Amino acid sequence: MKTPDQVVADARRRLENTWHNQAVGAGQAWPHKFPLSVPDKKDALESGWQQTIHPLIRTWRDWVARHPVRLHTASRQVFTTVQDVPSHLEILTADDAAAVVGGDWAERLERGRRRAALLADVLPAAPEPQRIIRATDGHTDTDFALLLKVATWFTRNDASGYTPRQVPIPGVHAKWLNTHQPLILNLAGREDLGLLPAHPSRIHFTYLDPGHRATGGRRHDSATVGDAFTPAYQPDIVIVSENKDTAIHFPPLPGGIAVEGDGFGGKAAAAFSWLTGSRHLLYWGDIDAYGFEILNGWRDDGVAAISILMDQATYDAYEPFGTNTDRNGKPLQPGIPKPLPHLTAAERAVYQRLLDPALQGHRRIEQERVPLSVANAAVQAAIRGS
Numbered sequence: 001m002k003t004p005d006q007v008v009a010d011a012r013r014r015l016e017n018t019w020h021n022q023a024v025g026a027g028q029a030w031p032h033k034f035p036l037s038v039p040d041k042k043d044a045l046e047s048g049w050q051q052t053i054h055p056l057i058r059t060w061r062d063w064v065a066r067h068p069v070r071l072h073t074a075s076r077q078v079f080t081t082v083q084d085v086p087s088h089l090e091i092l093t094a095d096d097a098a099a100v101v102g103g104d105w106a107e108r109l110e111r112g113r114r115r116a117a118l119l120a121d122v123l124p125a126a127p128e129p130q131r132i133i134r135a136t137d138g139h140t141d142t143d144f145a146l147l148l149k150v151a152t153w154f155t156r157n158d159a160s161g162y163t164p165r166q167v168p169i170p171g172v173h174a175k176w177l178n179t180h181q182p183l184i185l186n187l188a189g190r191e192d193l194g195l196l197p198a199h200p201s202r203i204h205f206t207y208l209d210p211g212h213r214a215t216g217g218r219r220h221d222s223a224t225v226g227d228a229f230t231p232a233y234q235p236d237i238v239i240v241s242e243n244k245d246t247a248i249h250f251p252p253l254p255g256g257i258a259v260e261g262d263g264f265g266g267k268a269a270a271a272f273s274w275l276t277g278s279r280h281l282l283y284w285g286d287i288d289a290y291g292f293e294i295l296n297g298w299r300d301d302g303v304a305a306i307s308i309l310m311d312q313a314t315y316d317a318y319e320p321f322g323t324n325t326d327r328n329g330k331p332l333q334p335g336i337p338k339p340l341p342h343l344t345a346a347e348r349a350v351y352q353r354l355l356d357p358a359l360q361g362h363r364r365i366e367q368e369r370v371p372l373s374v375a376n377a378a379v380q381a382a383i384r385g386s
């Protein structure tokens with residue numbers, strides 16, 4: 001037989017799955033009867049009667065008296081008497097469910113209904129309003145009002161030829177518009193907003209060849225995907241560095257170019273054959289879970305780089321200088337390793353160790369902790385070994 005806490009958990013799940021329908025007046029989720037899973041067979045009922053079921057019936061009656069619910073019973077033969085045994089708990093409305101579940105559910109329901117009314121008033125033709133209410137549950141009222149304002153603008157105006165930054169709506173910036181596009185499309189009933197595509201991606205890099213630098217040529221450069229571009233020289237060695245400063249200040253290296261890493265993917269870098277076709281293509285990142293996930297992403301995008309200074313020996317050497325917080329200052333936690341199919345067996349072993357709950361050392365060794373002279377030696381060793 002279920003306890004009140006178990007049925008409250010059932011009610012919470014049902015409320016979580018249906019509240020947005022209730023907010024717009026749709027669906028038939030309530031009233032609902034939750035079974036208490038009382039044993040069907042007389043022997044099972046009697047075997048647990050004294051120790052479990054009878055005390056739990058008293059618990060249920062006390063609990064029901066304090067909550068907006070109905071307790072349904074069924075007459076059952078127990079030993080030599082007939083007992084009214086609770087069989088179902090009925091919750092009549094979503095508001096009653098919110099009161100039973102507690103937390104911020106009453107506030108969420110009220111906010112959802114208020115926003116549903118506003119949505120129906122401003123954009124009465126919007127399809128699936130319940131989906132909008134659910135998707136915007138975490139939005140502030142200001143953001144929700146802005147969403148309706150922008151969607152209304154797109155129902156009345158043509159944005160063809162505009163970039164997201166150029167859309168003339170007060171309070172809207174490009175990042176907000178880009179992240180809210182799916183909702184705006186749904187509300188405005190459009191398949192496309194007509195906006196210009198995002199600007200082409202770029203890579204930034206540093207020329208490391210001492211001969212090139214001696215001629216007075218530019219030290220730092222960039223290349224835009226889609227533009228015709230040829231670097232000052234065809235690199236023999238390309239080092240992709242997760243950290244910008246490391247790439248900029250890497251020691252002189254004949255035929256070398258140091259590319260600044262760009263998050264979890266290398267699609268921009270993969271667009272340049274002079275980069276991917278270099279004889280030695282290396283990747284150097286932080287020794288942490290994110291670093292290996294980024295490395296996997298670069299390889300997945302077509303940059304078949306060999307990692308340096310991301311091995312167990314480097315971790316052991318520089319672990320005393322590590323940290324247990326990420327780049328945003330949040331504590332690093334153990335976790336479940338992702339598949340990451342592009343890691344080598346040795347890389348995967350380090351990655352899995354960094355996520356192991358039993359790890360005693362730090363979970364992150366930043367690139368900056370490794371001297372550039374050591375990095376330069378690692379590059380030379382990688383060249384000799386290839």
